[in-house]
Amino acid sequence: MSEQSQSLFEDAISVLDRAAAYADIDPEAIEKLKHPRAMLTVSIPVRMDDGSLQVFTGYRVQHDGTRGPTKGGIRYHPKADIDEVKALAFWMTCKCAVVGIPYGGAKGGITVNPKELSRMELERLSRGFVQQVADFIGPDTDIPAPDVYTNAMIMGWMMDEYSKIQRHHTPAVITGKPVELGGSLGRDDATGRGAYYCIKELEERKGWNPSETTVAVQGFGNAGQHVAKLLHADGYKIVAISDSHGGIYSPDGFDVPSIIKMKDETREVRAVYCSGALCESVPSTSISNAELLELDVDLLIPAALEKQITADNAPRIQAQHIIEVANGPITSEASRMLSERGILIVPDILANAGGVTVSYFEWVQNKAGYYWDLEEVHERLHKIMRREFDLVYRRMMDKEIDMRTAAYAHALSRIGTAIAAQGTRAYFANGTA
Ligand code: NAD
Numbered sequence: 001m002s003e004q005s006q007s008l009f010e011d012a013i014s015v016l017d018r019a020a021a022y023a024d025i026d027p028e029a030i031e032k033l034k035h036p037r038a039m040l041t042v043s044i045p046v047r048m049d050d051g052s053l054q055v056f057t058g059y060r061v062q063h064d065g066t067r068g069p070t071k072g073g074i075r076y077h078p079k080a081d082i083d084e085v086k087a088l089a090f091w092m093t094c095k096c097a098v099v100g101i102p103y104g105g106a107k108g109g110i111t112v113n114p115k116e117l118s119r120m121e122l123e124r125l126s127r128g129f130v131q132q133v134a135d136f137i138g139p140d141t142d143i144p145a146p147d148v149y150t151n152a153m154i155m156g157w158m159m160d161e162y163s164k165i166q167r168h169h170t171p172a173v174i175t176g177k178p179v180e181l182g183g184s185l186g187r188d189d190a191t192g193r194g195a196y197y198c199i200k201e202l203e204e205r206k207g208w209n210p211s212e213t214t215v216a217v218q219g220f221g222n223a224g225q226h227v228a229k230l231l232h233a234d235g236y237k238i239v240a241i242s243d244s245h246g247g248i249y250s251p252d253g254f255d256v257p258s259i260i261k262m263k264d265e266t267r268e269v270r271a272v273y274c275s276g277a278l279c280e281s282v283p284s285t286s287i288s289n290a291e292l293l294e295l296d297v298d299l300l301i302p303a304a305l306e307k308q309i310t311a312d313n314a315p316r317i318q319a320q321h322i323i324e325v326a327n328g329p330i331t332s333e334a335s336r337m338l339s340e341r342g343i344l345i346v347p348d349i350l351a352n353a354g355g356v357t358v359s360y361f362e363w364v365q366n367k368a369g370y371y372w373d374l375e376e377v378h379e380r381l382h383k384i385m386r387r388e389f390d391l392v393y394r395r396m397m398d399k400e401i402d403m404r405t406a407a408y409a410h411a412l413s414r415i416g417t418a419i420a421a422q423g424t425r426a427y428f429a430n431g432t433a
Contacts, residue, residue: 006331008087008306014332019408022399025416026424033093033415036086037070037104038062042132044110046124056112058129062142063089063105066418069140070106071096071356073147073176074129074158080109084306088147091327092356095349097411099388101360106142108133114149126154130161137162139172139367145359146176148221148305152188156181172366175359184362186377187355192226193378194354195325197385198346199231199299201393202321214297216240216319218247218289219304220269223325223352225260227301232256236299240292243269244304247292248284294318302329309334317343324348339402347404349411350392357384 013034020030044056059082062070072092075085085107092105110129114122130137137144146155155176162173171182179185186193203210215236217228220243228238237253245268248254258274262281271284293300293309300319302308306328309317314334322338322345324330330338330345338345358381365371372380388410396406420427 007083008328009083009090011332012087012090012328015404015408016412019405019412022395022401022405022409023412023416025412026420026426028424029416029419030412032419033064033090033412036061036063036089037065038136039082039086040133040136041082042129044125044128044132046121046128048121049118056110056125056128058108058110058132059085060108060133060136060142060144061085061089061106062136063107064093064415065104065142066415066422067093067097067104068102069104069138070142071103071145071175071359072105072107073145073355074108074110074150074154075147076110076112076114076149078111078113080111085109087306088327091349093415094408094411095353095356097414098349098392098407099353099357099384100414101357101384103143103356103360106144107147108144109147122154123157126157127161130158131165134162134165137173139170139363143172143359143363144174145356146222151222152176152178152183155183172363175362177362182362182366184358184365184377185372185374186381187358187362188222189226189230190358190377190381191223191325191352191355192228193230194357194381194385195223195227195301195323195346195351196230197354197382198351198389199227199323201386201389202344202346205393208298210235211237213237213299214239214253215299215301216292216295216297217301217303218242218292218308218329219302219326220259220263221303223355224301224303225256225263227303227323227325228256229260239297240287240295241269242287242289242292242304245269247287247289249287249292249295250284254284299323302326305329307331309338311337314338320344322346324351327352335402335404339404345403347407350389350403350407353388354381354385357381 040060042058088107096103159174163170177183217224240249248271258272262272270281273282294316296318300322303325309330311333314337392407396403
């Protein structure tokens, strides 16, 4: 079976047996993690602007809830399907455990190209989804958030719809909301910032000089833009950027804030020069997304979608460090090939965990009804990312394993302890209480 046709979920859970060898976890717990707790598929009828009715398919998967309510984003994408959502939910279980926040994992998705919908159709679709999953989610059961092609406004609609169904204001049912509707300061750039903190930890250990360190970023959305912006502000040379339309390359590095400004206005990445409020396109080399991945850069940051680096292109990857800001951008086979070549991969379940960490902060603030300032959010996020990066890095060095295996072993030890606290065979088969 080719890697492209292989189940993403099966590929995702293949890490479990390997990582278990380095974790404190009972085999029964590993077996439990190979099966999502619950899966829901819904049909969402939407009245379109032209008067016609269109029915969309949506999914919500709860993977494991041993460590707390399940948590995970909702993706709108034409290729979203149950297999992808299952894999993403599994990664959320592991991600929450890596950073030690008291959640299990979940994920949601709707098979739709949101760029083809009007804003009013998008609102009707988002509210319709919540109507179908309202009994499945809740502030103490399963808490959604944004993911690819969903944003703060959509989270606000969903929270409003859920609150109407419950007949009381329930901001803690969903995170990533607009700040004015109970969102947390610092949630917008949290995923990129978490990845940036991981890169700063590497910088310290490797002794990098930012102005001599080149970076390529694939995907220029919520996650990719912010990590590029923070690295650029520190003097890193962002030499390549791409989005779904294609990429741009300049060996001298781009002025990232100008590109963000232009992308906000034109919806595509272009090399630009901005002066005052005026921006104009400037020459740069156009490259494809495939070419971007194979550039000779120090840091490669895939921040778009899964399965971007496979056994096919892995031999051509030249970057010595890869920060997985997207979920699952490297298949397990490709990951093994890259690690064998000594390429350091900071895995998604650690590198992009800043998003769910600040989502957790948002939920805590909603429950308390007391809101923190930005400085407090950044400080708390930094403390967690720094601590957990260090624990994973040390496990990698001590056990002489790759960083992905170390991150999973770290997560599995936490999940394993929680599952064991409910009793395993060793306890139950041992007779009386
Ligand atoms: P987004 O919708 O804000 O941005 C997605 C970006 O990827 C856009 O720039 C889009 O043009 C680009 N893109 C889409 N298809 C592409 C392709 N084939 N090649 C290159 N670029 C492509 O989404 P996001 O929230 O930034 O999510 C990006 C990745 O980060 C996803 O894997 C997501 O699961 C992961 N992630 C996001 C968050 C979060 O808080 N937003 C948290 C954790 C992980």
